[in-house]
Amino acid sequence: MWSDMDPRSKIFATLCLTSMALLVRMPLAALLLAALTAAALIAFGIDPKGPLKTLIRLAPAMLVVAVLQVLLVRSGRTVLSAFGIGIVTTGGLGAAAFMVVRVGIIAACGYILSGIGFADFLLAMKSMKVPYEIAFMAAMGAKFLPLLAEEMTDSLTSAELRGADIKRMGIIRRLRLYSEVLMPATFTALSRAEGISWALELRGFNPGAGRTYWRKLEMRMSDWMAFPLGIIAFAAFLLANY
Amino acid sequence: MRAVSFESVGFSYPGSRQDKSSKQVFEGLTLTLVPGKVYVMSGPNGCGKSTFAKLMTGMLKPDSGRILIGENDMVWMGLSDIGKHVGLVMQNPSRQLIMQKPVDEIAFGLIHRGMQKDEAANVAKAALRDYKLTEIADTPTQKLSKGEQVRLAMASVAVLEPDWLLLDESLSCLDGASRSKVLDKVARLVRHGGGALIISHSKDLAYELGAIRILIERGGVSVVV
Amino acid sequence: MSVLVLSGIKFAYSGSNRKVLDGVDLSIEKGEAVLISGPSGGGKTTLCLVAATIIPTRVQGDFSGMAELMGQGTRKLGPSGASEYVGYVMQEPEFSMIMPTVEDEIAFGLENRGREPAEVAVAVEGVMTRLGMEGLAGRDPRRLSSGEKQLVAMASAVVHKPQLVILDEALSGLDDDKRALALAELDAMRQGGAALLIAEHAGTGRQAPFLSARRYVLQDGRLAEEVSG
Numbered sequence A: 001m002w003s004d005m006d007p008r009s010k011i012f013a014t015l016c017l018t019s020m021a022l023l024v025r026m027p028l029a030a031l032l033l034a035a036l037t038a039a040a041l042i043a044f045g046i047d048p049k050g051p052l053k054t055l056i057r058l059a060p061a062m063l064v065v066a067v068l069q070v071l072l073v074r075s076g077r078t079v080l081s082a083f084g085i086g087i088v089t090t091g092g093l094g095a096a097a098f099m100v101v102r103v104g105i106i107a108a109c110g111y112i113l114s115g116i117g118f119a120d121f122l123l124a125m126k127s128m129k130v131p132y133e134i135a136f137m138a139a140m141g142a143k144f145l146p147l148l149a150e151e152m153t154d155s156l157t158s159a160e161l162r163g164a165d166i167k168r169m170g171i172i173r174r175l176r177l178y179s180e181v182l183m184p185a186t187f188t189a190l191s192r193a194e195g196i197s198w199a200l201e202l203r204g205f206n207p208g209a210g211r212t213y214w215r216k217l218e219m220r221m222s223d224w225m226a227f228p229l230g231i232i233a234f235a236a237f238l239l240a241n242y
Numbered sequence B: 001m002r003a004v005s006f007e008s009v010g011f012s013y014p015g016s017r018q019d020k021s022s023k024q025v026f027e028g029l030t031l032t033l034v035p036g037k038v039y040v041m042s043g044p045n046g047c048g049k050s051t052f053a054k055l056m057t058g059m060l061k062p063d064s065g066r067i068l069i070g071e072n073d074m075v076w077m078g079l080s081d082i083g084k085h086v087g088l089v090m091q092n093p094s095r096q097l098i099m100q101k102p103v104d105e106i107a108f109g110l111i112h113r114g115m116q117k118d119e120a121a122n123v124a125k126a127a128l129r130d131y132k133l134t135e136i137a138d139t140p141t142q143k144l145s146k147g148e149q150v151r152l153a154m155a156s157v158a159v160l161e162p163d164w165l166l167l168d169e170s171l172s173c174l175d176g177a178s179r180s181k182v183l184d185k186v187a188r189l190v191r192h193g194g195g196a197l198i199i200s201h202s203k204d205l206a207y208e209l210g211a212i213r214i215l216i217e218r219g220g221v222s223v224v225v
Numbered sequence C: 001m002s003v004l005v006l007s008g009i010k011f012a013y014s015g016s017n018r019k020v021l022d023g024v025d026l027s028i029e030k031g032e033a034v035l036i037s038g039p040s041g042g043g044k045t046t047l048c049l050v051a052a053t054i055i056p057t058r059v060q061g062d063f064s065g066m067a068e069l070m071g072q073g074t075r076k077l078g079p080s081g082a083s084e085y086v087g088y089v090m091q092e093p094e095f096s097m098i099m100p101t102v103e104d105e106i107a108f109g110l111e112n113r114g115r116e117p118a119e120v121a122v123a124v125e126g127v128m129t130r131l132g133m134e135g136l137a138g139r140d141p142r143r144l145s146s147g148e149k150q151l152v153a154m155a156s157a158v159v160h161k162p163q164l165v166i167l168d169e170a171l172s173g174l175d176d177d178k179r180a181l182a183l184a185e186l187d188a189m190r191q192g193g194a195a196l197l198i199a200e201h202a203g204t205g206r207q208a209p210f211l212s213a214r215r216y217v218l219q220d221g222r223l224a225e226e227v228s229g
Ligand SMILES: Nc1ncnc2c1ncn2[C@@H]1O[C@H](COP(=O)(O)OP(=O)(O)OP(=O)(O)O)[C@@H](O)[C@H]1O
Pocket: B013, B014, B023, B025, B043, B044, B045, B046, B047, B048, B049, B050, B051, B052, B091, C142, C143, C144, C145, C146, C147, C148, C173
């Protein structure tokens, strides 16, 4: 519906959501926050399949951390005990659940942000009075991860075509392949980023200098609404959380 | 050596988040490539030549219809199986290079196809010599010039001896000498019963090679001459 | 005043002791086209990078000689300074594209140079029409065919009417119609006073452009003028 919303609304929304995700303490607030994130995704016209895939890819790491949380945090009632020692406590379960919610929300926010084009991002940062050098570094940084991801995908496809049967490989061999490919892919992504920065400079992209914008960023009704909505949501969240 | 057949293949690129409309490239494309022949494919920019090459190596999957290698439908084959039959040098070869050192690049496929490391290294070194790449053996693959990358990609694919060799605009990046070298390799493959598909804008190439021409027009219609 | 003057240029990339350029002399005047061919790996891209000031300012290596763009030393000018004079089509243009649509990509350089929005819109539409790329309006430049990307890169490099257009193998991927349009655009620019530096493989079965261009072969680090015949 608002998929072509102003990048500023998107940046604002993700700032709200991530800060809430870091603050969240009460179960009710966590639920509210999860609902808010879902609403934001829908409002920005993002197909939930994308963030879900990201989450699934993160799942093994999340599982490990969640298990650690369950085992290490011991507060509240003991749920499961063996030999008279409490193993799983409600506190531990809660901590794990919060961790999952946090990671999920941050992943979703990353997804919202990655939909903003490089230049739109800069533009938005500039109009929010972020110093240009910082904005440029942030934008290049944000550009690097997609470059690396793309490079990894290309490399793995090429590896498969040359006989690396990734689907049927054991986990050890698969990890070895990934690590074999990761370093060169990182170098490639770096050299691509370098090429981008040359091209940008040669095309007159100069952080200090004045520039014009042939398309204006237009804050429409729906964009202005994002701000009060965000503030109301934040207030509701604080009420639920404390 | 097996034929590759496209049976009423349809393909479109899905829309993206920025660019919503999907892009139909082929509809009902039917075409059989028989081994022992060289095909030269041409057509205007954006008509789908590279897309065809990527479909033929399984990097893209058709939306409808099917692509057969011999009797086997490609949907049921993994990329590593397809790679035994079809080798592609991409239009943008830096996308298919994986390793940091040229020797490792060529050895990569050999090792994954089960060759011992030492032997693979020897074969790779011989291939570097063969493609006149010894001078750049210490240059990282990503820093190589475009023509050097094309030759390296070609070497890495050719040492695996696929039945089919696909060259996507590779010849236009090469000087006279390396071009003849690559065409020699193609001729040899074809003499041994393999096949080749060369994508090129050159009008005279098909004539020069005595090849079969495939013309793709916008809208994905093909005419074989 | 010459647009580009190179004299005694030597360059070796860091970590390699091979002189890719080993005493290159070249000067290009206003309204002149220079075509550089030579073996793959012969140093054409390296020479383009020197002309665009990327070497020696952004690439590590052993550089010597004198390079001047519009009468100014390239080392002092740097890419930001050079951007005022140069339009550069890279050999792999897809890695320099950053805007979400083709029009925005072409407009990017004009915006950076502070042109008025109305003027930008006219210029973008003009170059897209002349290069026959109306059909690409609204497309994401990273999701195009290679030839289409080359066309976008070419449009972005010429839209601000630079004094020096550097084309690194920028025409090889174009079909005959597109190539003719691109050549017509470049020739018009040349007649308007722009200088052209074109790196292209000659003799690969397609007719090399610009019969009026001075032709050189770059081999073993040196430029040799080709005798026209
Ligand atoms: N990743 C992509 N996403 C969406 N559309 C694409 C993508 N890649 C190519 N296309 C579109 O699909 C069509 C076919 O592209 P393809 O790259 O196969 O053309 P081609 O015949 O190889 O052209 P060229 O001669 O320029 O290399 C083009 O219209 C192109 O714009």
